[in-house]
Amino acid sequence: MSAVLEVQQLTRRYGARVALDGVSLAVEAGEIHGLLGPNGAGKTTTLECAEGLRKADSGQVRFLGAPVVPGRVPARMGVQLQSSALPGAMTVEELLRFVSAYRGAPPRKGIVERFGLGELLGVAYQKLSVGQQRRLQLALAVASQPALVVLDEPTAGLDVATRAELHALMRELKREGTAIILATHDMAEAEALSDRLTVLIGGRVAAHGTPRELTRQGEQRTRIAVRTEKGTETRLAALAAAAPQPSADGYTVWLSDDPAASLRALLDEVGRAGDSLVDLRVERPSLEERFLELTRKEAA
C-alpha cells in the first residue's frame, strides 16, 4: 500500500508552549487512521498542518507525494472540521452546487441519496439538525471523490442512530479505497473503525499501531471469567500464564498474559474432570484502558 498522507517530524510552537514535537504518521490508501489524544495533545494542530490550514515550524507534510502548501487545502483532500460551519442561510442544494463549482467537478453521482439529503435540498443549513449538518459536511467533504478525508470529531454530540449512520458511511468510503484520518475522543469508535491508530500525548506520538497491537503493548491483561457445571475451575490451583483474581458474581476469574495458552489449559482441565462449561467470558484489555494507562504514564 502507498501512503496517501505522510507527516514527518512536525513541530509547532504557540509562544512558549510546544504543541507538536516531532510528530510523524502515515495514512495508507483505503485505511481508516485513528488519531487519539487528550485535549491539547496536538490532534487538531496535526490535522491543520496536514490540511495546509496551519504552517508547521519544521517538518514535512506530503499528500499524494507532493508537499502540502500552507494556506491551500489540496484539491483531492476532503475536510470536515468540528470548528467550521457553513453559511446558515444557504440551502443544501446551493451549498452542493457552490462547493462543487469551486472544486471544478460536479458532485459525485448519487451523493444526495447516499447521504440522505434528498428531502433536505431546499432546506437552509441553519435549519438542519446537528446530525443532518454533519451528514452534509461529510457529503461536501467527499463530493469530489477525494483520496483522503480528514474528519475531526465527526460524531461528537450525535445520537446513537446518527453516529451509526456516519460510521456506516465511513466504512463505505474505506471500501471504495478512500483513506480517512479520524480524530476522535470516542475510544469505542476508534477501536471499531480504525485500521491503525496514532496516540498523541503532549504533542508527541505516545503509541502507534493497530488497535490490537496497542492493547497488547499495555500492562493490562486479558480477563478470563468462567463457570462450570461441577465447579472444576474453583479447584484449580494454577492456570498457565494466568494469575487468579477474586471471584465475582459466581465466576472464577484470572488475568492472563497469554489467553490462548490459559484457555487451552482451562479447557483441558474441565474436559479431564468430565465437567462442562456454563459460561466463559474472555475480555481483552480495551483501548480505553490502554489510553488511560498511556496518559497516566505521561502525567507521571
Added chain:
Amino acid sequence: MKVWALVEHLRADWRSALRNPSQLMMAYLFPLGFALVLGGVMPELNPPFRASMVSAFALVAVIAGALLGLPGPMVEARMTGVLRGFRVVGVPDAAAAGVPGVSALLHALVASSLVAVATVALFRGEAPVHPGGFVGVVALTAFALTGLGTLIGVVATSARATMLFAQALFLPSMMLGGMMVPFAALPAKVRPAALWLPTTHAMQLLDAVAFGRATALPAQVHAAALAGTGLVAWALALWLFDTEPREQKAWRGAVVFLALAPLGAASLAT
C-alpha cells in the same frame, strides 16, 4: 479562479442576503421606509429639498446596505467558522472576502433604483436629467461604500467593533454628507470635514453628472475621490482578509480611516 464558481457563489450569497432579516432590513426595508416617511415630510418643511431628494434617498439605500448591512454578517462568518469552512471546501480567500461586497453592491443598485423611482412617483422628487449618469454615479458610490463595508467586515473582530466602525462613517455621512443638508448650505468651517465623507462627493457628483448642476469642485475630483477610496478600501480588505478570529488591534481599526485618504486629499485640494 473559476468564473463559474464565482457566479454560483455570488448567486447563493445574493439569495442568502435576502433571507437574512438584518441584511434585508438594512438593504431594502430601512431605505424604503426612510424614503416613504421623509419623502412625505421633508418637501413640506423644506421645499428646495425636492431637488435633491432622489439623490439623497438613493444614497441612503447604498450607505445603509454597504455600511450597516454588509460588515456584520462577514464578522459573524469569521467568528462562527464559516470562513474557515469556506477555506476547507476550496473557496479562495479573495472570493470569500469579495463576494459579499459584490452582492451588497448589486443589492444597493436595486434598492437605490427602487427608492429613486418611488421618490419620483410618490413625492414628485426631481428626476435626474441624465438617468444613465445617475446610475453610473450610484454604482461608483456603491463601489466605494461596499469597499469600506468589506474593510470593516475584515478588520472588526466583534459585533460591537463592527457597529462602532460602521456608525463612525454612517452618522456623520447622514448629518454632514450632503444628503439632508446640501454641501453649499453647510457652514464654511464644516465643509472641509464634510469632504472626508464619501456621500458628500457622491451628492456633488450626482448634481454634476445626473442633474447638470454646478458643484463645489470639478466633477473629476469628486469621481477620483470616490474611485480612489473604493480602490484603497477594496485593496486593503483583500490584503488583510483572514479566515480566523483574532484580537482587536487599534491599528486594524485605524486602517478603515486610511481608506478615506483619497477623500481627504480632495478636502486638502480645496
